Amino acid sequence: MRKTKRYHVAGGVNPLWQMYKTVSFWKVIWNFTVIQLARYCPFVYVKNWMYRTFLKMKIGDHSAVALMVMMDIMFPEKISIGRNCVIGYNTTILAHEYLIDEYRLGDVVIGDRVLIGANTTILPGVVIGDDATVAAGSVVHRDVPAGAFVGGNPLQVIRLAEDAPASVETDKKLRTKEIDMM
Numbered sequence: 001m002r003k004t005k006r007y008h009v010a011g012g013v014n015p016l017w018q019m020y021k022t023v024s025f026w027k028v029i030w031n032f033t034v035i036q037l038a039r040y041c042p043f044v045y046v047k048n049w050m051y052r053t054f055l056k057m058k059i060g061d062h063s064a065v066a067l068m069v070m071m072d073i074m075f076p077e078k079i080s081i082g083r084n085c086v087i088g089y090n091t092t093i094l095a096h097e098y099l100i101d102e103y104r105l106g107d108v109v110i111g112d113r114v115l116i117g118a119n120t121t122i123l124p125g126v127v128i129g130d131d132a133t134v135a136a137g138s139v140v141h142r143d144v145p146a147g148a149f150v151g152g153n154p155l156q157v158i159r160l161a162e163d164a165p166a167s168v169e170t171d172k173k174l175r176t177k178e179i180d181m182m
Contacts, residue, residue, distance in 0.1 A: 002125030002142060004097075004106035016098040023074045031055060031073045039068050051076070060085065060112065072096060075105060078124070082112035088136060089118040097124055111146065131161065 007022075009015040015022065034054045041047045044064045051057040051065070055076040059065075060083030068090045071079060078095035081087065087110075097104050106125025110116070114128050117136030128134065128144040135151025135158070144150050147161030 002106055002123060003127075004104035004125035006102050006104050008102045014098065014100050015103040019074075019098070022096075022103060028073055031076055035071050035073055035076070038065075039070065042067075057081070063087070066091070066118070069093070072108075072124075078105065078107045079110075080107065081110045082114060082130065084112060085110055085114045085116070087116045088120060091116055091118065091120045091122070093122045095124045117151075 058080040063085040072095040075095040111130035129146030139153040149159040
């Protein structure tokens with residue numbers, strides 16, 4: 001289950017229609033501008049500096065965010081990427097979601113030495129454990145255990161590392177497919 005905080009909206013109008021009650025218009029403009037510049041920046045160290053300095057994101061040393069990665073434009077400060085990670089081309093990392101009667105916010109935590117394949121979408125409120133690999137084109141809608149290789153839509157555990165530091169109980173449930181994949 002994703003860890004998001006829910007905010008119900010009254011008045012019969014969807015929350016995206018009134019998003020500037022959620023977040024400042026000027027913050028969105030600023031974030032959008034920085035993110036668009038970073039998406040095309042060919043220098044990883046400059047891109048990481050921009051994310052840390054202007055968007056207050058946590059980016060670990062030696063992590064590489066590829067060309068065209070789209071960070072959340074409203075709440076990028078809720079995204080944390082560990083050390084020595086690779087975030088693949090055209091990946092989207094969201095920390096918010098707007099629904100019909102509510103919106104949700106959640107931190108996205110990506111551990112150390114994580115590989116995220118190209119064109120992946122990471123939804124708010126998930127934790128991706130250390131040494132995990134997410135296959136290209138996946139939708140990450142739930143937590144990924146440390147050392148796991150996952151992929152698809154809906155997300156499936158393809159393989160767990162034998163020496164992964166995940167809890168014994170979680171490992172047991174994953175191996176017997178007792179965890180709800182939705």
